[in-house]
Amino acid sequence: MKILYIKRQTQYEKRYSIKMGDLITKVTSIKKCLFGLPIKIRHLNKETYYKETKHSNEGMLFV
Numbered sequence: 001m002k003i004l005y006i007k008r009q010t011q012y013e014k015r016y017s018i019k020m021g022d023l024i025t026k027v028t029s030i031k032k033c034l035f036g037l038p039i040k041i042r043h044l045n046k047e048t049y050y051k052e053t054k055h056s057n058e059g060m061l062f063v
Contacts, residue, residue: 006042007031013046023049 010028017023030043046054 004032004034007033007038020049 008028008030010026013025013027015023015025025047027047028045029041031038032040032042048054
């Protein structure tokens with residue numbers, strides 16, 4: 001058994017917006033695990049309405 005490894009998990013998430021209505025998207029999270037217990041989420045990818053992948057760290061905080 002490895003001490004430190006990376007685990008990838010895909011879940012389906014239900015979202016709602018007024019203009020588009022209900023939307024079920026895939027959310028993929030990449031976690032760093034120590035002895036099988038998750039320590040930290042390294043990356044989070046979300047699928048948009050047009051089936052494009054949106055990375056969580058690409059957003060702009062300040063303009």
